[in-house]
Amino acid sequence: MAAKINSNFGNVSESYLFAEVARLVAEFQKANPDRKVIRMGIGDVTRPLAKTVVKAMQDAAAEQGKTETFHGYGPEQGYDFLKDSIRKYYADYGVTLDPDEIFISDGAKSDCGNILNIFAEDNLVLVPDPVYPVYVDTNTMDGRRVIFAEANEANGFLPMPEDIKTDEVPDIIYLCSPNNPTGAVYDHSQLKVWVDYANAHGSVILFDAAYECFVTGDMPHSIFEIEGAKTCAIEICSFSKTAGFTGTRCGYTVVPLDLVRDGRSLNKMWLRRQCTKFNGTAYIVQRGAAAVFTPEGEKEVKENIDYYRGNAKIMTDTMDKLGIFYTGGKNSPYVWFKCPNGMESWEFFRVLLNELGIVGTPGAGFGPAGKNFFRLTAFSTREATEEAMKKFCEYFR
């Protein structure tokens, strides 16, 4: 006998999509040390943290330096002060949450992987194609079978139950709205169809709301705005895009108290998972996250989001001008467009990098249905976005 590895790891590619893109860019820069590169590939932000957030974290660090105000182990589920702020934020959209339904974490990516701990391995998983690669990779690592719902020009990259590619009924359904990578957003009536479908079949929806802060107008921020969602959905959210926390690490997951499968509360199971395999998010970071919801914090954070929205507008204006099909950019920091001249996405990646010095993400990296599409992000600086779109326009006009 010897220790046996999880052989499912043999079914995921050794390199994560964004690591592969980074490798190719590094290769390019080594070969062309004097060429400038504009990065619109990875979904990382560039605006600094809001002043209010920085101040809150500095004050919290000072607290940690004094015996009287020192915080050791906190609750694994997060501090009430942050949960209360999140509850108020949801209340603005008409969603009532119990404090016990909110679990603070170090980010949506962690929760997205770890939530699968509470599900059996023989669940059938549905993911949209194209999609954030983490959904497929994490399930593949557990040996779950994954089927796809194709997103395409015909359905506006918003697949519905009728777009499921087999006759099977999935047990776990991933929805991401505003979507990564397509930027497409489900409206209330579309989400209602999914919620009704899940409730009818006992499926559980894993709803990724990481980009909800970009939603405008009457579009839903949360799946829990939909009647019936509390018996079929878990929502995963993050401060990464809302408040620039990509390097500061805070997110949260909402597991409703009414969500029961096989006679067990998924909320209690997730609590047990987190208490056993997680020790809470740093006190300092939670104080920073709570500052996002203060009046001053909200104002500063909105300025940053508006800045990125301005970048997205420059990008969608360019696509409009060139008559290129795209989704996103309106309620999302992502613009997802059809590669010009019928190019495939990895080919287009090389053209964009070699000819224009622009880094984006090939649609094929998000799934087969992304083969001829490409993702650019609005997270660069205004200057870089303008420069990139000018070059883009000149080259592809």
Place this chain on the structure above:
Amino acid sequence: MAAKINSNFGNVSESYLFAEVARLVAEFQKANPDRKVIRMGIGDVTRPLAKTVVKAMQDAAAEQGKTETFHGYGPEQGYDFLKDSIRKYYADYGVTLDPDEIFISDGAKSDCGNILNIFAEDNLVLVPDPVYPVYVDTNTMDGRRVIFAEANEANGFLPMPEDIKTDEVPDIIYLCSPNNPTGAVYDHSQLKVWVDYANAHGSVILFDAAYECFVTGDMPHSIFEIEGAKTCAIEICSFSKTAGFTGTRCGYTVVPLDLVRDGRSLNKMWLRRQCTKFNGTAYIVQRGAAAVFTPEGEKEVKENIDYYRGNAKIMTDTMDKLGIFYTGGKNSPYVWFKCPNGMESWEFFRVLLNELGIVGTPGAGFGPAGKNFFRLTAFSTREATEEAMKKFCEYFR
């Protein structure tokens, strides 16, 4: 079809040991609002963070507030500046680590649970009895079978391969030294026996070194001080006890490049796991952790550790005086002792709480072999420790 839960969760108790202790204490305080309670139960620290660490985090927060110095997504494995500091720390004990062997995380508890992702579920797991409950619970959640090596007075609570209770050879072996809860420490020759055993059988040792900062004299801080460990061991460590990071959250795991099973590199598998399900530890927190290794940081951190060592000395002096058998306290913040008067540990818990207002942790909570033992921690204040031991001495003399 409907979503199916992970039924292995039915095999772990709903409440985590320390949550249960907290509940009983809250109940006691509600019933006796004017009684003072001295907390020596959970392994949480009470000394504030070192000034150097606070300053480093405040400076890092300021960096996050400026475009030019803002840090977004960092490497999932952690920043080189922190890995370099850790490598130097290990070099002091004669251990050479490659930067790629070190993975920074948000704490040992996370890594301890998550590392199991890379192992198959049909591995046979060996844990000492008694032991930190997370080892058993995390494996039970995955459906792995767990066998025990009994720690007892005869082996000084340091079980060796001959103490394995069945004839089976385990695939995964947990060792924790200095041990939680017993405070017992393996010497080099004892660890060498375990390393040779693991290499002979292809087992993998998961070595929990979370308390290594309490080690004195010639005892090993790391399993990698032992020849042959790089082909059979993974080490998990933390800043929680070293630098009071229980509420600040930083740890690291060392997966050697030479560790291969089923023809696959466990280091590469862990990298893939972390890149897929984790997004790195907060930049601010990593800066704080790196400050621990500066000359000023080392000095301040040592003062705190010496403070806790002083508390442990008061506790072991008390046990010596009363002639009570104990382990730990010398190279560990834990004192593990035999309950007086042949009491069982939950009974003793109630006596200690009701009669003396002292909270400890019942040995039975760590496994059947802890039935007549009890854990007290040195992490209280000096005054509380002195007061508790005075009462203890008077009551049990």
